Amino acid sequence: MDGTRLTTVETVHENRSWLFTVRDQYGEPDEAILVPCEEGVEAWINRCTHEAQRLDTGRGVAMRDGQLICPKHGSMFDSCSGYCDNGEAADTTLPAVDVTVEDGVVYLTDDGFSFASEGEIDDEDEDDGPSSTSHIGF
Template structure:
């Protein structure tokens, strides 16, 4: 049975147009995931353009227009429901998906291949030191 981790609410994703969180893969490596509104609820995509590994959400929310996620580097547009791109540098590619489930208004991570690390991007982890300097002030 798939373990569920509650992420956020359907209302939050639809109101904010996207919601970013960090996962860890089976080897403990972090990656970012983008939740976006879809007519059936929400979809979750790895936060990286298929053309040049450009982050789709750079920490200020994903650029979206008419149900499509826009790559900020070259302008390729990915359908928010299918992840498919039919234009630009990333044409004929599909964003890697992450399994999520909506139950009532709650969105849950249900992908057996990853674990939830924290809300926000990789660099937003509160465990990171403020400074790597050995000099204290």
């Protein structure tokens, strides 16, 4: 299988979601989530299309009846299509991340992303801007 092994379909279904960090083509980190979808899984960028609110804040995605729930405004996204038909994010679709399942194992196969780590973005990966040696505090 071409691609990076992420986890198993069983793990995603048992935990309701699986959070991981990817890097885009410029090396910038972003979060993605695997969520159960009928018999398989789908992967989405981990943020609501309305206000870039994280859907999984590190404790799993809130879901009801096969829909991901935005914790800020309650918009609900279909876990299989990523489409939202209600709330502040109505008529939008979550950005997809391509994955492939083979023998119950999920692989990242999206040419636009590389796997960085399991879980949320590591604070060490974040660029806090230039370091300063100034004696003035803000």
